[in-house]
Amino acid sequence: MSTEPEEAAPRELPPTATSAAEMQEPPIRRMPFAWFWPLLVGAAAAFVLRIAFSGLPGQRFSAMLGSFIYLAPAVCGAVTVYMAERIERRGWGYYIWAPWVATALFVVGTLLVYIEGMICAIVIVPMFAFMGSLGGLAMGLVCRVTNWPRPALYSFAVLPLLLGAIEPQLPNPELISKTSRTVFIAAPAERVWHELNDVRDIRPTEVGDAWAYRIGVPMPVAAVTEQTPEGRVRKVQWQKNVHFDEIVTDWQPLQRVEWRYRFSPDSFPAGALDDHVLIGGHYFDLRDSAYTLTPREGGTELRIDVSWRVSTRFNWYADRVAHFLLGDFSEHILRFYKVRSEATAAAA
Structure with missing residues (x-):
């Protein structure tokens, strides 16, 4: 029997902190500003879709078609x-607010390259934000419950192009x-x-504080108001060389005056108004x-009535914008006549 000590069996050493760290997956490196991409x-x-939708008013791929107004911000989201x-x-929450920022960036981009004017941009931003959130929520749902988010995205992106080609063939709602x-003016009706x-x-x-x-x-x-061979015509001048006629259709001295609007091809010089909100155009008109x-005792009650037309696929939104802007304009123009009439009456 050997008295030499037997070799000890090798034993595994406990993992060190270094070896445990080496077993971990390496950290994921992200691109700078990954949150912004x-x-x-x-x-x-959305900007690419806007380039595609550069058609003339009432024609294929016009930027005022419902297929663009509804679906371009949805694709953006x-x-x-x-x-x-x-x-x-x-x-x-991200599915809702991130499309707001993306659509705002899209609108700013169109302004920077002069595709859109300031009037259209300001008016349409709330609509774009809402539709962008719907698109974001839809894609978020697809990503969570299905395995085909990419095909869904491709279908989403192609849909506005398909509809933009056929939508002008459908009747345009009007x-x-x-x-x-109404306002009370402390001045006689003659003034x-x-x-x-x-x-x-x-x-x-x-008048400058009106929202319009x-x-x-x-x-x-x-x-x-001038007397012309065709009758009384109110000649109107705005800034930026805008001019048009108001053809008087009802003339009751000291009681009532009514007119319809007449616009000529040069009434609105280039850049005076956005093409999409051109008065007398395909989508909007003052009637x-x-x-x-x-x-009234101590003065005169003055009432203004304004009528207009909107012809879009989103009249429910466009008409509310028109109600707000023209209602606000009416209040400010009545205030203007009140101040002018009372001032001249006091001076007289």
């Missing part, structure tokens, strides 16, 4: 969420609306009537306006 790609996708989900899982406002039919040298400070003028609509400069004077 999904927003930028979503905005770029869907692309944003898809790109973000490829990086990591996002929450439902909606007629009107608004009324108010004179101001209505012979107003000159309108200063921006007198804040977003870029040219401000009025003068409006004078008629009227002022009614009613004698």
